[in-house]
Amino acid sequence: MQLNPLWPEPGPKQSCKDCGWFFVGGRGAPVDRCRRHQDRRVSSTASACPAWEPTLDCQDCGACCREAYTTVEVSKRDPFVRSHPERLERVDGRWNVLRAGSRCSCLVGDGRYQCTVYEDRPRTCRDFTRGSANCLDARRRLGLTR
Numbered sequence: 001m002q003l004n005p006l007w008p009e010p011g012p013k014q015s016c017k018d019c020g021w022f023f024v025g026g027r028g029a030p031v032d033r034c035r036r037h038q039d040r041r042v043s044s045t046a047s048a049c050p051a052w053e054p055t056l057d058c059q060d061c062g063a064c065c066r067e068a069y070t071t072v073e074v075s076k077r078d079p080f081v082r083s084h085p086e087r088l089e090r091v092d093g094r095w096n097v098l099r100a101g102s103r104c105s106c107l108v109g110d111g112r113y114q115c116t117v118y119e120d121r122p123r124t125c126r127d128f129t130r131g132s133a134n135c136l137d138a139r140r141r142l143g144l145t146r
Protein backbone atom coordinates (compact mmCIF):
# COMPACT_ATOMS: atom_id res chain seq x y z
CA MET A 1 0.00 0.00 0.00
CA GLN A 2 1.22 3.50 -0.78
CA LEU A 3 2.17 5.91 1.93
CA ASN A 4 -0.63 8.28 2.85
CA PRO A 5 0.33 11.64 1.34
CA LEU A 6 -1.38 13.41 4.24
CA TRP A 7 1.26 12.24 6.64
CA PRO A 8 4.89 13.16 6.29
CA GLU A 9 7.59 10.58 6.41
CA PRO A 10 9.10 10.39 9.86
CA GLY A 11 12.20 12.46 10.26
CA PRO A 12 15.17 11.88 12.48
CA LYS A 13 13.55 13.79 15.34
CA GLN A 14 10.44 11.63 15.46
CA SER A 15 10.15 8.74 17.86
CA CYS A 16 7.53 6.22 18.94
CA LYS A 17 6.52 8.52 21.76
CA ASP A 18 5.40 11.20 19.25
CA CYS A 19 3.33 8.72 17.27
CA GLY A 20 -0.46 8.44 17.27
CA TRP A 21 -0.23 4.66 17.68
CA PHE A 22 1.96 4.67 20.76
CA PHE A 23 0.33 3.75 24.06
CA VAL A 24 1.30 2.57 27.50
CA GLY A 25 -0.55 -0.52 28.64
CA GLY A 26 -0.64 -4.27 29.03
CA ARG A 27 -1.12 -6.62 31.93
CA GLY A 28 0.92 -6.12 35.08
CA ALA A 29 3.22 -3.12 34.97
CA PRO A 30 2.20 -1.04 31.92
CA VAL A 31 4.83 -0.90 29.20
CA ASP A 32 5.32 1.06 25.98
CA ARG A 33 3.42 -0.48 23.08
CA CYS A 34 2.41 0.14 19.48
CA ARG A 35 -1.20 -0.25 18.36
CA ARG A 36 -0.17 -0.16 14.71
CA HIS A 37 2.01 -3.24 15.22
CA GLN A 38 -0.37 -5.60 17.02
CA ASP A 39 0.29 -3.97 20.42
CA ARG A 40 3.94 -5.09 20.39
CA ARG A 41 6.38 -3.64 22.87
CA VAL A 42 8.38 -0.68 21.67
CA SER A 43 10.76 1.77 23.23
CA SER A 44 9.31 5.24 23.60
CA THR A 45 12.69 6.72 22.70
CA ALA A 46 13.24 4.54 19.61
CA SER A 47 13.32 6.29 16.24
CA ALA A 48 10.01 6.25 14.43
CA CYS A 49 9.28 3.52 11.91
CA PRO A 50 7.84 4.26 8.43
CA ALA A 51 4.30 3.75 9.81
CA TRP A 52 4.64 6.76 12.11
CA GLU A 53 1.67 9.14 12.23
CA PRO A 54 1.23 12.34 14.19
CA THR A 55 -1.10 12.38 17.19
CA LEU A 56 -4.57 11.60 15.89
CA ASP A 57 -7.15 14.38 15.80
CA CYS A 58 -10.72 13.06 15.62
CA GLN A 59 -11.99 16.32 14.15
CA ASP A 60 -9.57 15.97 11.24
CA CYS A 61 -10.48 12.33 10.76
CA GLY A 62 -14.09 11.35 11.46
CA ALA A 63 -13.47 7.96 9.81
CA CYS A 64 -15.53 5.96 12.30
CA CYS A 65 -18.54 8.28 11.87
CA ARG A 66 -18.20 8.48 8.10
CA GLU A 67 -17.83 5.73 5.53
CA ALA A 68 -15.76 3.28 7.59
CA TYR A 69 -18.98 1.67 8.85
CA THR A 70 -22.56 1.59 7.68
CA THR A 71 -24.36 1.02 10.97
CA VAL A 72 -24.18 2.29 14.55
CA GLU A 73 -26.39 0.07 16.65
CA VAL A 74 -27.75 1.38 19.96
CA SER A 75 -28.92 -0.77 22.85
CA LYS A 76 -32.55 -0.19 23.85
CA ARG A 77 -31.24 0.53 27.38
CA ASP A 78 -28.86 3.24 26.15
CA PRO A 79 -29.92 6.69 27.47
CA PHE A 80 -29.46 7.91 23.88
CA VAL A 81 -32.77 6.20 22.97
CA ARG A 82 -34.62 8.62 25.24
CA SER A 83 -32.48 11.69 24.74
CA HIS A 84 -32.38 11.59 20.92
CA PRO A 85 -35.25 9.49 19.56
CA GLU A 86 -35.28 11.71 16.47
CA ARG A 87 -31.83 10.34 15.59
CA LEU A 88 -32.89 6.69 15.59
CA GLU A 89 -34.48 4.29 13.19
CA ARG A 90 -35.81 0.81 13.80
CA VAL A 91 -34.25 -1.87 11.59
CA ASP A 92 -35.17 -5.54 12.05
CA GLY A 93 -36.18 -4.87 15.66
CA ARG A 94 -32.95 -3.01 16.49
CA TRP A 95 -32.22 0.67 17.02
CA ASN A 96 -29.69 2.21 14.65
CA VAL A 97 -28.51 5.80 14.52
CA LEU A 98 -29.94 7.43 11.41
CA ARG A 99 -27.59 7.77 8.47
CA ALA A 100 -27.33 10.80 6.24
CA GLY A 101 -26.06 9.35 2.99
CA SER A 102 -22.86 7.45 3.75
CA ARG A 103 -22.25 8.90 7.18
CA CYS A 104 -23.84 9.23 10.61
CA SER A 105 -26.58 11.87 10.61
CA CYS A 106 -25.15 13.35 13.84
CA LEU A 107 -21.88 14.28 12.13
CA VAL A 108 -21.37 17.70 10.55
CA GLY A 109 -18.46 19.18 8.64
CA ASP A 110 -16.34 18.40 5.65
CA GLY A 111 -12.63 18.11 6.24
CA ARG A 112 -13.14 19.19 9.83
CA TYR A 113 -15.77 17.05 11.54
CA GLN A 114 -17.91 17.45 14.62
CA CYS A 115 -20.45 15.25 16.40
CA THR A 116 -23.59 17.29 17.18
CA VAL A 117 -24.61 14.97 20.03
CA TYR A 118 -21.14 14.40 21.44
CA GLU A 119 -22.06 14.88 25.11
CA ASP A 120 -24.98 12.44 24.75
CA ARG A 121 -23.41 10.05 22.23
CA PRO A 122 -24.39 6.38 22.44
CA ARG A 123 -22.34 3.82 24.29
CA THR A 124 -21.22 2.30 20.97
CA CYS A 125 -19.49 5.58 20.15
CA ARG A 126 -18.06 6.07 23.65
CA ASP A 127 -16.38 2.66 23.37
CA PHE A 128 -14.73 3.75 20.13
CA THR A 129 -11.68 5.57 21.39
CA ARG A 130 -8.95 7.39 19.54
CA GLY A 131 -5.87 5.23 19.00
CA SER A 132 -7.73 1.99 19.80
CA ALA A 133 -7.80 -1.15 17.65
CA ASN A 134 -11.25 -0.06 16.39
CA CYS A 135 -9.87 3.34 15.46
CA LEU A 136 -7.05 1.68 13.52
CA ASP A 137 -9.57 -0.48 11.68
CA ALA A 138 -11.76 2.53 10.79
CA ARG A 139 -8.84 4.56 9.50
CA ARG A 140 -7.55 1.65 7.45
CA ARG A 141 -10.94 1.19 5.85
CA LEU A 142 -10.74 4.77 4.55
CA GLY A 143 -7.08 4.54 3.61
CA LEU A 144 -6.08 7.12 6.20
CA THR A 145 -3.68 4.71 7.84
CA ARG A 146 -1.57 2.17 6.05
Ligand code: SF4
Nearest residue numbers: 016019034036048049
Ligand atom coordinates in the same frame (compact mmCIF):
# COMPACT_ATOMS: atom_id res chain seq x y z
S1 SF4 B 1 3.77 2.98 14.29
FE1 SF4 B 1 6.03 2.94 14.29
S2 SF4 B 1 6.59 4.92 15.16
FE2 SF4 B 1 4.43 4.58 15.70
S3 SF4 B 1 4.52 3.65 17.75
FE3 SF4 B 1 4.45 2.03 16.21
S4 SF4 B 1 6.61 1.44 15.89
FE4 SF4 B 1 6.57 3.46 16.85
Ligand code: SF4
Nearest residue numbers: 058061062064130135
Ligand atom coordinates in the same frame (compact mmCIF):
# COMPACT_ATOMS: atom_id res chain seq x y z
S1 SF4 C 1 -11.65 7.54 16.98
FE1 SF4 C 1 -10.08 7.20 15.42
S2 SF4 C 1 -11.27 6.72 13.54
FE2 SF4 C 1 -12.66 7.75 14.95
S3 SF4 C 1 -12.52 9.94 14.45
FE3 SF4 C 1 -11.06 9.56 16.13
S4 SF4 C 1 -9.10 9.20 15.08
FE4 SF4 C 1 -10.73 8.92 13.54
